[in-house]
Amino acid sequence: MTDGVIVGGWSYVVAAYSITAAGLAVYAWSLVHRRRKTELE
Amino acid sequence: MSLLSQAMTVVRKDLLLEWRGKGRLISVLLFGVVTLLLFSFAVGPDSTLLRAAAGGFLVLALLLSSTLGLSESFRVEQEQRAIEGLLLLPVDPIALYYGKTLSNTLFLMLLAPVLTPVGLILYSVQLDLKGLAVLLGLWTLAAAGLSAPGTLYAAMTSRLQSQDVLLPLLLFPLVIPVLMGAVKSTTLILTGDPMSQVGSWATLLASFAIIYWSLCGLLFPHAIEEGI
Amino acid sequence: MSPRAADSAPLAVQTTGLGKRFGRQWALAHCDLQVRPGEVLLLAGANGSGKTTLLRLIAGLYKPTQGSMTIYGMDPDQEKLACRRTLTLVGHDNYLYSQLSALEMLQVWTRLGGLDLAEEQAVELLREVDLDDRRDYPVGGFSAGMRKRLTLRRTRLEKPKLVLLDEPFSALDAAGQNLIEEWIEGYRTAGKTVVLASHNLPRSTKLCDRAILLQQGQMLWQGTGNELLDHVGTTV
Amino acid sequence: MTRQFKWDSGFGLLGLLLLFIGSYIGLFVAPAERYMGEVQRIMYVHVPCAWNAMLIYMLAFIFAIVSLWTHRPKWDAMTTAAAEVGIVLNALLLVQGSIWARATWGVWWDWDVRLTTSLIMLLLFAGVLALRSFVHDSGRRATWTAIATIVAFVDVPLVYFCVRWWRSLHQVQSTPDTVAPMMVVPLRINAFAILFLAIWMMAQRARVELARGRQENVAEPERLAPIGGSSHD
Numbered sequence: 001m002t003d004g005v006i007v008g009g010w011s012y013v014v015a016a017y018s019i020t021a022a023g024l025a026v027y028a029w030s031l032v033h034r035r036r037k038t039e040l041e
Numbered sequence: 042m043s044l045l046s047q048a049m050t051v052v053r054k055d056l057l058l059e060w061r062g063k064g065r066l067i068s069v070l071l072f073g074v075v076t077l078l079l080f081s082f083a084v085g086p087d088s089t090l091l092r093a094a095a096g097g098f099l100v101l102a103l104l105l106s107s108t109l110g111l112s113e114s115f116r117v118e119q120e121q122r123a124i125e126g127l128l129l130l131p132v133d134p135i136a137l138y139y140g141k142t143l144s145n146t147l148f149l150m151l152l153a154p155v156l157t158p159v160g161l162i163l164y165s166v167q168l169d170l171k172g173l174a175v176l177l178g179l180w181t182l183a184a185a186g187l188s189a190p191g192t193l194y195a196a197m198t199s200r201l202q203s204q205d206v207l208l209p210l211l212l213f214p215l216v217i218p219v220l221m222g223a224v225k226s227t228t229l230i231l232t233g234d235p236m237s238q239v240g241s242w243a244t245l246l247a248s249f250a251i252i253y254w255s256l257c258g259l260l261f262p263h264a265i266e267e268g269i
Numbered sequence: 270m271s272p273r274a275a276d277s278a279p280l281a282v283q284t285t286g287l288g289k290r291f292g293r294q295w296a297l298a299h300c301d302l303q304v305r306p307g308e309v310l311l312l313a314g315a316n317g318s319g320k321t322t323l324l325r326l327i328a329g330l331y332k333p334t335q336g337s338m339t340i341y342g343m344d345p346d347q348e349k350l351a352c353r354r355t356l357t358l359v360g361h362d363n364y365l366y367s368q369l370s371a372l373e374m375l376q377v378w379t380r381l382g383g384l385d386l387a388e389e390q391a392v393e394l395l396r397e398v399d400l401d402d403r404r405d406y407p408v409g410g411f412s413a414g415m416r417k418r419l420t421l422r423r424t425r426l427e428k429p430k431l432v433l434l435d436e437p438f439s440a441l442d443a444a445g446q447n448l449i450e451e452w453i454e455g456y457r458t459a460g461k462t463v464v465l466a467s468h469n470l471p472r473s474t475k476l477c478d479r480a481i482l483l484q485q486g487q488m489l490w491q492g493t494g495n496e497l498l499d500h501v502g503t504t505v
Numbered sequence: 506m507t508r509q510f511k512w513d514s515g516f517g518l519l520g521l522l523l524l525f526i527g528s529y530i531g532l533f534v535a536p537a538e539r540y541m542g543e544v545q546r547i548m549y550v551h552v553p554c555a556w557n558a559m560l561i562y563m564l565a566f567i568f569a570i571v572s573l574w575t576h577r578p579k580w581d582a583m584t585t586a587a588a589e590v591g592i593v594l595n596a597l598l599l600v601q602g603s604i605w606a607r608a609t610w611g612v613w614w615d616w617d618v619r620l621t622t623s624l625i626m627l628l629l630f631a632g633v634l635a636l637r638s639f640v641h642d643s644g645r646r647a648t649w650t651a652i653a654t655i656v657a658f659v660d661v662p663l664v665y666f667c668v669r670w671w672r673s674l675h676q677v678q679s680t681p682d683t684v685a686p687m688m689v690v691p692l693r694i695n696a697f698a699i700l701f702l703a704i705w706m707m708a709q710r711a712r713v714e715l716a717r718g719r720q721e722n723v724a725e726p727e728r729l730a731p732i733g734g735s736s737h738d
Binding site: 009010012013015016017019020023024027028031032034035038039 | 517528532541542543544546547550551554593596597600601604605607608702705706709710712713716717720
């Protein structure tokens with residue numbers, strides 16, 4: 001634990017947000033894809 | 042009362058099978074001993090480190106052997122579909138479940154008297170008789186906790202091709218409370234318990250066992266509705 | 270529990286529109302079966318025609334996908350244990366633990382079935398199937414025929430009213446098959462109901478009061494045993 | 506199936522919109538935290554994910570009980586959907602937590618109570634889906650999924666308390682106190698955003714499962730005509 005204020009750290013924030021967005025997007029895409037596939041069959 | 046006598050018949054049958062097939066019991070025991078040995082190689086010959094980790098290693102050896110014992114106990118049932126023969130009788134499935142669970146608990150408790158001394162010697166830990174007795178009590182609770190969900194899952198996976206993978210996959214995360222409780226309390230007994238915390242860990246083990254003995258007993262009849 | 274009068278007594282088995290689907294395959298469909306108490310019914314048909322599925326549905330080992338059934342007037346969903354007490358099934362498997370002896374096997378079954386069987390009685394039961402001298406040997410060492418005989422013993426010790434037999438003659442030598450025939454005759458005299466599935470038509474058609482031919486999971490034909498022999502002789 | 510606007514698309518779009526608004530406020534409007542600085546902004550997605558993962562696991566548990574009770578395919582599909590969406594949120598939660606740990610404590614993993622519990626939770630529910638994938642008969646698959654879900658969920662509080670005791674000798678990590686109103690707002694907005702998105706995902710996943718069930722649900726074959734024989738009745 002650091003005593004003082006954490007300076008900067010934007011890169012962590014960006015990483016966290018983009019991974020979340022990417023994760024949600026990939027899962028959403030997989031859902032749409034799976035629905036298409038089951039409906040086509 | 043007939044529920045109890047049916048369950049006891051199942052236990053007696055399982056113990057008899059275990060006794061006849063001593064080879065199985067001995068193999069599982071040897072497996073446990075080998076794991077204990079391997080752990081000490083992982084840590085190296087540092088005896089202080091080994092002593093500190095002794096409790097954890099003992100419990101892990103028990104856990105790893107337990108899945109072998111659990112899947113064995115249902116392999117015997119599936120070999121010639123003997124379990125179906127039991128299900129066809131007017132037997133309450135609950136009696137069947139508690140019988141199997143109790144015999145699995147007993148089987149796991151049989152491991153303790155062998156693995157504990159081996160572990161104590163390998164990891165050069167001193168323990169008095171009282172400590173040994175407490176340890177045995179704790180292991181009984183741990184064995185009861187392990188076998189309740191273990192028997193349910195072993196039954197469910199017994200006809201699936203990937204039982205060897207699935208059973209540990211389902212069981213290990215589930216029994217982490219048992220693992221932690223047993224590791225912590227065993228370590229406290231082996232290395233001293235200045236704040237007398239063993240009691241609360243024992244309570245945790247007991248609550249896990251009670252919760253899962255009741256829950257799995259309720260669920261088992263559903264699991265075998267269409268046979269196993 | 271069940272009135273003895275033949276007319277007012279409920280049917281031993283009655284199924285209405287019974288069907289069972291495994292995955293995408295219908296193993297049994299549109300099955301309206303009526304088995305009268307005390308009759309010996311033969312289920313015939315090629316492999317995969319649904320005989321085993323039907324027997325297992327009646328025994329309560331499968332849940333039907335469709336339709337309903339009663340067993341001696343009881344709904345198997347409501348009175349599962351009562352149904353189990355009423356019927357017994359000997360399927361393809363032998364239900365044995367290799368490491369138990371023949372005597373111990375019998376004892377496990379009787380105790381779980383809620384019967385009290387003295388050792389002499391058990392030995393007597395084994396003697397009838399020529400296994401009394403083997404009573405203390407582990408069944409793992411038994412031949413296929415001996416195992417089958419031991420498992421078929423279950424139909425005697427549980428005293429059920431309805432006996433379901435899936436291929437009872439397979440794995441048995443002529444003497445063993447004769448024995449099973451005798452038993453089935455015995456059940457008939459005792460007023461029990463027997464439903465058997467068999468490929469051994471010469472033997473089973475002689476035994477049965479009525480025969481049903483299953484094809485592709487459906488009951489297509491019914492008649493007497495002799496008629497079945499004629500029918501199968503002309504068509505298959 | 507007709508392509509019409511369904512209720513769940515509404516939830517999906519609303520969730521997406523809210524997620525943009527909430528994240529915008531969290532990233533650019535809300536002030537930096539006193540000690541954590543900018544890093545604290547991770548909380549605006551991390552905490553909503555955590556809340557919703559828990560909520561959805563609980564839904565899976567409730568659906569599982571109903572599924573076991575009714576044996577209806579609908580509830581089995583919902584159980585599976587909830588378990589899977591819970592796992593997705595749980596996985597995101599772990600990644601965010603790991604980044605948080607790296608930024609504040611300098612390590613990628615810390616045996617923090619909540620982080621450890623969520624890892625175990627992920628493994629528990631992944632096991633449920635693994636078991637499900639091995640069972641071919643639809644009726645049994647539904648029953649076993651429900652049973653495994655119930656067994657897994659009951660374990661969660663036990664694991665939580667256990668990890669807390671296990672760690673009790675170490676100091677408990679403090680979490681930043683969100684006092685400024687501009688910190689509470691994005692947290693709330695994103696919580697609802699992820700909830701709505703999760704509802705959309707669950708609906709899609711349940712539909713996939715139901716469609717698969719329908720494919721399996723082949724109609725009973727035509728009744729074949731009896732071929733002679735004598736009737737004894």
